[in-house]
Amino acid sequence: DAGVTQTPRHEVAEKGQTIILKCEPVSGHNDLFWYRQTKIQGLELLSYFRSKSLMEDGGAFKDRFKAEMLNSSFSTLKIQPTEPKDSAVYLCASSPRTGNTEVFFGKGTRLTVV
């Protein structure tokens, strides 16, 4: 039973590069989330999809962050251009349906921007 799959697990980018993080939710899940985790800010929501439709794109993260969900089994998070302050762990999560249900997380992608 595959959980949420994220690739790559680690990414190193130079400042100004474009990077794309990938996520496959649990099969059949309806909602998909992107979170960012840093030591200072903790876990913050970046984007939220319901049935592939973008419901929230994380306000402060709008300008250089773009999440897309081209089909129900695949999502990407593009950061363009990257900055050193983007160094963080990016976590993808999914839940079976909208409403109060359990959320399951992938193992995350650790991004380092130099």
Added chain:
Amino acid sequence: GDQVEQSPSALSLHEGTGSALRCNFTTTMRAVQWFQQNSRGSLINLFYLASGTKENGRLKSTFNSKESYSTLHIRDAQLEDSGTYFCAAGTGGNNKLTFGQGTVLSVIP
């Protein structure tokens, strides 16, 4: 402002002892989840509660939505329980989670 206040921020336990972690919510939450983040960074689901109490092995969690708090009790702590514990809760009819700042638990022999 912060909607989820988690305490303590750090906790040391000797093997075999126990303690409780707590999250207070500054707004009405519909459900709470507790996670353990291990040394590799993976968030492991411990509990999902919309109300009441659940128990799993040496862990027990309670969610009191009326009084806006949740607790996670650990008993007979083992070395493998070390890690960071997060509570996270949702306010509305979706599953967006607001996370507490985490409790770093160290279990010492």
